[in-house]
Amino acid sequence: MSTNNHLIKPEAEKEYNILNLGPTHPATHGIFQNILKMDGEIIMHADPTVGYIHRAFEKIAEHRPYNQITPLTDRLNYCSSPINNMGWHMTVEKLIGCEVPKRADYLRVIIMELSRIADHVICTTIIGQDTGATTGFLYFFQMREKIYEIFEEVCGARLTTNIGRVGGMERDFSEVAWAKLKIFMVEFPKFLKEFQSLIERNRIFMDRTIDCGPITGERALAYGFTGPNLRAAGIDYDVRVANPYSSYQDFDFSIPIGSNGDTYDRFMVRIQEMWESISIIKQAVDKMPKGEFHADVPEFYLPNKEDVYSKMEALIYHFKIVMGEMDVPKGEVYHSVEGGNGELGFYLISDGNRSPFRLHFRRPCFIYYQAYPEMITGGLLSDAILTMSSMNVIAGELDA
Amino acid sequence: MNTTELFDHLSEKLKSQFGDDFIGGEIQYDFPVLIVEKKRIIDVLQFLKNTPELNFNFLTTLCGIHMPENKGAELAVMYQLHNMVENWRIRIKIFMEDGDTKVPSVTSIWPTANWMERQEYDFFGFKFVGHPDLRRILNMDEMNYFPMRKEYPLEDGSRDDKNDKMFGR
DSSP states (O other): OGGGGGGSOOGGGOOOEEEEEOSBOGGGSSBOEEEEEEETTEEEEEEEEOOTTOOOHHHHHTTSOGGGSHHHHHTSSTTSHHHHHHHHHHHHHHHHTOOOOHHHHHHHHHHHHHHHHHHHHHHHHHHHHHTTOHHHHHHTTHHHHHHHHHHHHHHSOSSSOOOSBTTBOSSOOOHHHHHHHHHHHHHHHHHHHHHHHHHTTOHHHHHHHTTSSOOOHHHHHHTTOOHHHHHHTTOOOOHHHHSOOTTGGGSOOOOOOOSSOSHHHHHHHHHHHHHHHHHHHHHHHHTOOOSOSBOSOTTTSOOOHHHHHHOHHHHHHHHHHHHTOOOOOOEEEEEEEEOSSSEEEEEEEEOSSSSOSEEEEEOHHHHHGGGHHHHHTTSBHHHHHHHHHHHTOOHHHHHO | OOHHHHHHHHHHHHHHHHGGGEEEEEEETTEEEEEEOGGGHHHHHHHHHHOTTTOOOEEEEEEEEEOTTSTTOOEEEEEEEEETTTTEEEEEEEEEOTTOOEEEOOTTTOTTHHHHHHHHHHHHOOEEETOSOOOOSSSOTTOOSOTTSTTSOSSOTTOOSOOOTTTTO
């Protein structure tokens, strides 16, 4: 080996390579650009550029009536859009002081936990894919399809769902939806178990992911991490427990945490969260209360079509809602939900007009992606790819 | 401690520590909102973070607000802090005149403020003093206006690539 020593240059004469990772790189699952300064395979410095799919949602929201903002929230984290939709509905409900019936809460919990599973299925299978375990991506990924079929049955859409309404759900689950959910609840644990046993103790996978892109709990807090990435670093913060919304206090579940904050921990936390989500859905189905699936807020909730044709008030409300002329109180409200990636917050200022005066999204991806250069500096290029997929950076949420 | 008690407690603390630089506050839904002088914002946030009893160690979010109607205090920045141990959440606000957009940067307290402040600079044009890298983040660098300010319409008025004859925009 000593024969090659003359090739290694002294520090002062060293030349670095500049590598453009992205904007569209097949390994980065979205439009992210990172300008890397490389010493061979080692990353010396990283400079991320974001904003390639910025769509100015905060500006658009200032020009839309409240119920027309839901489709914008779909397009934040599009891997788990129902959580975003519900978060927005709950923000408006908090503003107008609307009490949602228990059944609507439970239906929402089922939908939200299903979409959390869908989100984690994507993230975990992609970690597998990036380490070379294609089987998971091809085989386990079909479970996401089953979840989307349930969404389709409930709201008619699959990816950008626009599910639920201010005040509850737009309709109750149909018989078919319940049947599909029942089949899913039997099938999914089998698939998850199989996927888990395929990957979790796999020697290659462990060598590849342990100590890859680690972050300490302290740094993670300083960088504003939330969600599975913060929990992988050992801090048990979960909005569902800290500030329960939508009757999460009724369910019994635990918060899995990691210890090293590396890619392996982020993977394992997500896997365990899927088991917890399954248990929450089971409890919600078992305890499902009877009753209405929406609150009695005629000013915000579209009336039945038959009523619109036969009752004066229903016609008036229908017209006002469709035209976006609803009376909202003045005030400012913040509501957050535990999204697939962490605390998704909505800060809403209302001046009593038809559209928000100011709406600010606290987007977990945007906030924790800034730690990415620190996490990959000093590591290998191939680890940088893996770190990004294990952080589950979603372009839509990053750029809003 | 419920929201009202927390609000009273913090008001008292800030009043004794900062005197007249603590302007006042209110309770908005489940959040105590505390308003302070802009020039003392770093001290206030550091005090809230480093006092062991208060321990607001987590910056949840920060954002700018533009209120053209509110003469003399057209611009505002709000900071949302979280004490994760006690689960206390508060909102701190500073107000400023339109011409005076210099705001002390809080990146020295929380590194996470870096991109948040860049975003608010991008949207509103706040000049965060002491920020390590104050550039636009979501919009393109060549953009010559701050789009979230209320005087700018939703669509760029200078566009000529759209024929609006048919749709009566």
